[in-house]
Amino acid sequence: MSTIDIRHAHTLPAENARKAIEEVAAKLSERFGLQSNWVGDVLNFNGSGVDGAIALQPGQVQVTAKLGFLLSAMKGMVESEIQRVLKEKLG
Template identity: 60%
Template sequence: MASIDIQHPHSKTPAQARKAVESMAKKLAERFDMDYGWDGDTLNFSRSGVDGKIALLADKLRVTANLGFLLSAMKGPIEQEIRRVLSEKFD
């Protein structure tokens, strides 16, 4: 099982950061049939083959995910896409 751990700085207010993460989660849910929900300042998401979290910290986001066997082979492209979306939403 492969894992992803990405930290991305941001300068948004907590409300702005939460709104941006919620927007990303909705798109992921529609595109990949993913379930998600908030636990405090952490958004948990899952679907077959992946379990992960996006933690909202004061000055950064931390994205962690465990990829199942089939998605492990796609770790590189998945990380690149996460970084691209984070740059788009938080830079």
Template identity: 50%
Template sequence: MAKIDIRRPHGKTIAEARAVVDKVAARMNEKLGTEGGWQGDTFQFARSGVKGAIAVSPADVHVTAELGMLLSPMKGMIENEIRQKLDEHFA
């Protein structure tokens, strides 16, 4: 299993950062079929072949994920997409 671990600092309030994560999660659900929900300040998501979390703190957003065998070869492409979305929403 390939693992993804990315942190991105932000200048938003927790509520603002959570609102962004909600929008991103809705898009992931629509595009990738993930399901998930909030546990405290961490949005946990999963679908066949991937499970992960997006943790929001006052200082940063922390994305972690474990990719199954079929998605592991695409780790680099997936990491790039995550970084791009983090830059887009939290830069």
């Protein structure tokens, strides 16, 4: 099982960052079929072969995920897609 740990800086107010994270989750849902829900300032997500969270912190977000066997083989592609969407939505 592979893990992903990405930190991405942002300068958005908390409310705008939360909306941006929801847009990130929507993109990831389209791409990987994930379901998500907020618990405080953490957006938990899961789907076939992936379990993780996006934590909203002052000045940064942290994406952590555990990839199942099939997605582990595509870890680089998954990380690149997450980073691309974070950059697009959070700057």
